[in-house]
Amino acid sequence: MLVPIQTSGNKPPLFFVHGRPGVMPVGPILARGLGPDQPLYVFHANGIDGRAPIIDNVREMVRAYVEEIYAVRPTGPLVIAGMCDGTFAAIEIAREMKKRGRRVGPLILAAPTFFPPGFVRENQTLDPAQPLIAGQLYRQVRTSLLDHAKYPYNELPFDPNDPKQMHAATLAGVGCLIAFARHVPTPFRGPAQLILPAPRVLGYFHPNMPWPKLLPGPCISHVVPWDHMDMFRSGRETITRLIKLFLEEGPTLEVLAGLRIERTVA
DSSP: EEEEEEOSSSSEEEEEEEEESOOOTHHHHHHHHHHHTTTTTEEEOTTTTSSSSOOOSHHHHHHHHHHHHHHOOSSSBEEEETTTTHHHHHHHHHHHHHHHOOOOEEOOOOESSOOOOSSSSSHHHHOOTTTHHHHHHHHHHHHHHHHHHHSTTOOOOOOOHHEEEEHHHEEEEEEEOOOOOHOOOOOOOOOOEEEGGGGGGHHHHOOTSSHHHHHOEEEEEEESSSOOTTGGGGTHHHHHHHHHHHHHHHHHHHHHHHHHHHHHOO
């Protein structure tokens, strides 16, 4: 579900994908920090408002989100970002937009999951129809959504005090959880910009871990002193400034990517 946070401005619009429980709650904070010339849209999970059908696989998620992007911005350059597990959807959205000939600025990945859940073999055989598993997933997502709702600066697309709305949002979040758990990411060779939580940073750069292989193109990484949850709480203002910096420095990284392609072809 695409929500426009700020539609005015002359810069390439930023589309920010939700995390594992299906919400991207800090859109207004980002809009204030990025300034009035930066268009901003955020994605919440399909069905989180109880209206659209729930999506439980990344391929369909990407198809739906790309259609929504084209509905509001049918032409022109853009930037794709993602948070937590939503970084995997962001990668696939950027890949699809590039296939369609759109200019996509360097990816912005905020607190990407240390180890992709799709690489865990057990997740491929996860059966969410089993009552025990279904109950565990439901409680996990509901707890996470209620935790987001505790903070007044977060903006949620549903009323957590309304049982029906809370139930619909939780089911949509469970769909996201299943989608990300089953998705096996493949390398994305375009430029990327990462914001990494310090407690997990060594794993991102270890050559035997997935991320150096998943992002073989030019990358800029910035390490922050919070864990992946506190990044968007205690560190939310810092994260906003970093994203603003990434948007400003994106063209430089694109030039580096172009030079690498030229050398490879030569």
